[in-house]
Structure formats: structure tokens, C-alpha cells
Amino acid sequence: MLVLGIETSCDETSAAVVENKFKVRSQVILSQIEHSQYGGVVPEIASRLHSKNIHRVVKESLTKGNVTLKDIEGIAVTYGPGLVGSLVVGLMYAKGLAQTLNIPFIGINHLEGHMFSVFLTYPELKPPLLYLLVSGGHTEIIYMEDFLKYRVIGQTVDDAIGECFDKVAKMMGLPYPGGPVIDRLAKEGDENFYNFPVPGHGKHNFSFSGLKTAVLYYLRKQDKHFIETHKSDILASFQKAAISALCDRLKKAIRLTGAEKVAIVGGVSNNSYLRKRCSKELGVLVYFPQRIYTTDNAAMIAAAGAMRLEKGEKSPLSLPANPSLYIEEE
Numbered sequence: 001m002l003v004l005g006i007e008t009s010c011d012e013t014s015a016a017v018v019e020n021k022f023k024v025r026s027q028v029i030l031s032q033i034e035h036s037q038y039g040g041v042v043p044e045i046a047s048r049l050h051s052k053n054i055h056r057v058v059k060e061s062l063t064k065g066n067v068t069l070k071d072i073e074g075i076a077v078t079y080g081p082g083l084v085g086s087l088v089v090g091l092m093y094a095k096g097l098a099q100t101l102n103i104p105f106i107g108i109n110h111l112e113g114h115m116f117s118v119f120l121t122y123p124e125l126k127p128p129l130l131y132l133l134v135s136g137g138h139t140e141i142i143y144m145e146d147f148l149k150y151r152v153i154g155q156t157v158d159d160a161i162g163e164c165f166d167k168v169a170k171m172m173g174l175p176y177p178g179g180p181v182i183d184r185l186a187k188e189g190d191e192n193f194y195n196f197p198v199p200g201h202g203k204h205n206f207s208f209s210g211l212k213t214a215v216l217y218y219l220r221k222q223d224k225h226f227i228e229t230h231k232s233d234i235l236a237s238f239q240k241a242a243i244s245a246l247c248d249r250l251k252k253a254i255r256l257t258g259a260e261k262v263a264i265v266g267g268v269s270n271n272s273y274l275r276k277r278c279s280k281e282l283g284v285l286v287y288f289p290q291r292i293y294t295t296d297n298a299a300m301i302a303a304a305g306a307m308r309l310e311k312g313e314k315s316p317l318s319l320p321a322n323p324s325l326y327i328e329e330e
């Protein structure tokens, strides 16, 4: 079965074609670099750029995959969570195309998409699987008992970890998105330079706003020269605290669920320090998607969509965008 996936929930316009669920025939990702000058995503600009580029991106993904519209048997599209204006662009485009071609379309939860990203790299991997989903908008630990059957173990009660990386980078005068820059600079720093508090909330939840404030107060007490000379040390110390919180909560979730396999997905799963620590410390098999599938992409949406379509599901054309969609437990 050939499924076309479309993703426009934030600042990436992406389209992909997958075959038999997890084999990626093609993928095109257009990242909106226009936001970098504003230090964050500007929703209005994001939706306008999605509208401008979506048709070209979809066409390019079909050409790259060596398929025509006639070959496509279903369309999967992100309908939430995300920026409502951006979601609407992809959703409307997908609905129009599905109706014209008279094929089913399915709305996919972006978070479920991220969870499916690991199957693009490891098609043989099967649940039960414990997930750490870490991105610019989310920090969640979810247990996938079976395909499409989820139990939410923990989540952030305030900021997402990616947002925290981006804000700390901004405080230090670094460009957006800050995560990859911190990752790179922290490699040259001493992670034990300063002891920032390892954040958390209760036994299984996360909280990152306190860590963000701790970094802010710390920086306010230092002079410019000190910050400049110890930039890498401060960033390495911040990164250690933030990633330690993830490792700590994951270990507790492993004990709670008895999981033998962990998948770490989402933009922040690119972090090299996180990859190193989790692979070493968790004591179970740890899977990371290939880097092209960690940040927002349409192949993961197509994979989740293909799974649902194969089970006979489809969405009504009246399906609205839902900016605050969450993972539903069964």
C-alpha cells in the first residue's frame, strides 16, 4: 500500500511516500529558515509559507518516489497538536486531494507520528515499547503496549525540554533553534562546572521552567566576560541537569512498566549527550530513529497513517485541526 504523508504542524513543510507502512519511497522537508531572525517560530509567517510551498513539496515527493497521484491509495496528515494556522494548511490540502482522488484520508496525531518514526529505521521492531518523546513542544514518557495502544506514564507540567534548550540558548545570545548549538558547544565544556538543580515533578513527571529560571538567575549574577569565557562550561552544566532529568524519569518508568526496549524520539533525541547517557545507563535496549526522522517529517506521519488505514480506519472530511491534541489511552 502506498500512502502519502503530509506534515505542516510547525515550521517544516513536509511530504513523503511510504510503501507497506515503513519503507520510505521518498521524503521532502522544507524547513522555514525565515524564523531564525525572530528567535522563534512566528505563527502567521509559518502558515503563509506552508500555503506557498505545500503543493510544490507534495509534487516533489511524488516525483522523487517515482509515483503518480494515481498510485497513492491513502493520505495521512497531521491534524494536531501544533500551530492551528499551520495545521489547517496541510489538513485542507490533504482533504482536497483525497476527495479529488476518491481515496481515504486519515488525520494523525503528531505525537503518534513521532512514535512511529523509530519503525522507519527499525521496521522489525515491535511493541511493547517504552517511549521518551522529546521535542520543542513535548516531553512525554509513553508506553506503547501494542500498535496504536498507549499508556501515558509521565509528561511535563510546564515547558518542554526543547523549548528549555531554545530559551537557554537565547539567554546566552545563541541563534534559534538553540538545541543543536548547545549540543555542539557543550562538547567542549566541563559538565561539572556548576551544579544546576536536576528538575522533576512528582515521581514520573517533568518540569523545566525551574531550570530555565535557575540558568537565568545564574547568568544575571555573572559579568559578560565570565559568561563569554565559560560559555561551553555553563552550557555543558545546564545540559547535564536537563538530560539527567530525562534519564532519571526513564529509569523509573522502566521499573514501573517492566519494559525491555526503549525508543527515544523527537527533535531533542538528536542530542549527542542524551544518546550517549541513555545508551549507557538505562540497562535495556535503546533505539533512536535516524536523524532525518527525529525532527518533524512527513514519513513518520505516513507510517502511522498507513497502520491506521490498514486497520480500516479513516477520518471524516469534517475533521477539524486540533492544536492541543494529546495521546489518548485505551
Ligand code: KG4
Binding pocket: 010, 134, 135, 136, 137, 138, 161, 162, 163, 165, 166, 177, 178, 179, 180, 183, 266, 267, 268, 269, 270, 271, 272, 294, 295, 296
Ligand atoms: O521534533 P521537533 O523538530 O519539533 C517539534 O515537534 O517541536 O523538535 C525541535 C526541537 C527544538 O527545540 C530544537 O532545539 C531541539 O528539538 N533539538 C535539539 C537538538 N536538535 C534539535 N535539542 C538538543 N540537542 C540537539 N542536538
Ligand code: ZN
Binding pocket: 110, 114, 135, 136, 266, 267, 295, 296
Ligand atoms: Zn514534532
